Amino acid sequence: MQPPTLPAPAGPFSKTEQAAVYRAIFTRRDVRSQFTDRPVDDATVMRLLNAAHHAPSVGFMQPWNFIVIRSAAVKAQVQAAFTRANTEARGMFPAQRRALYSSLKLEGIAAAPVNLCITCDRTRGGKVVLGRTHNADMDIYSTVCAVQNLWLAARAEGLGVGWVSIFHQSCLREILHLPEHVVPVAYLCIGHVTELYDIPELQAKGWQDRLDLDDLVFADGWGNTGIP
């Protein structure tokens, strides 16, 4: 236990600082193809993990672990697991979307110097966790907040991040030797980038357009258009 801490002065950032935060948010991309082979040093990796570690967590549970993968052999196993699952995935789409689906590159596992699996330990903090009493998945949500912190920090550092989600969870568990109580939440490919799409790649390639924000906002309850 530390000595009591009281709230300290806080207020808006300067306009320049605000612009930097919004720049990270608006220019962050899900990267599959733009990784350079420039190595990512340990100090950089640790800065990104420290950003993730400062995410909000339910009951300050900090349920995450970070498995940093540089081994070509492990990456090859993960790549094989992706390829199997992606073949299955392709078959699930209507025939008229399959050619476009197949043309999309959906992972940069081998190309990215660093892969990272962010996991959630569902037992951390004991049986009863403050704030998790009525929604058992709050620990997973906390772990996803860590992913997004890392992603924005990476953008600022000039690193791209791609989230690969097309796996059978059981394959990742086996490859990474995860215990039963630990869930793989995100598998990320990370590396330096010198260029990025200026809009999301799936939008650029005609897969899906951006929705109009105004259509997504309701006042005081579902279906009441506009903000109150």
Place this chain on the structure above:
Amino acid sequence: MQPPTLPAPAGPFSKTEQAAVYRAIFTRRDVRSQFTDRPVDDATVMRLLNAAHHAPSVGFMQPWNFIVIRSAAVKAQVQAAFTRANTEARGMFPAQRRALYSSLKLEGIAAAPVNLCITCDRTRGGKVVLGRTHNADMDIYSTVCAVQNLWLAARAEGLGVGWVSIFHQSCLREILHLPEHVVPVAYLCIGHVTELYDIPELQAKGWQDRLDLDDLVFADGWGNTGIP
């Protein structure tokens, strides 16, 4: 469909910009008690929602909606739902932690000028969504990324955000008239703040310490200490 877009130059932010992004990450707090009664105007709310709307989403699904709550009557119903659930929650903790639990303020529903429920429409984008074929919860994860984007933008704007999770989901559904296929992912209290804790409040109040990051990092597989 827009014309083909090619990757555009991108690289690291300036040191000043990087510091701003990390400042948002490191000084963001889960706020319950520091809200001022200064109103939050619609333009500010929409900037925060636009930050959320630029989160990554699986298959560019954008599964979120934003229910902006300013109604005192709706807030009162949500507050009552919290109070019921929190009484249950208190009883779940071992006797020796109950007094400390009861002393913690865990919501700012009435004090915050704006409440916001961020939901996930599990049917958006149709039956088969790119990247969600092997993990049906990727839409929920995308929605949580939107929460974290909003939280960091709010910090930069001088607004505090508190995530309230102690509800029966069925109560929130009823109060906000959510359709069956829509899940309430986060209930947030938002308002201007002039001070914030310099460390997480649960740490400051002796509930839980911060874990050592080095203990959370593994190399190439679970349990291998250190980074590769």
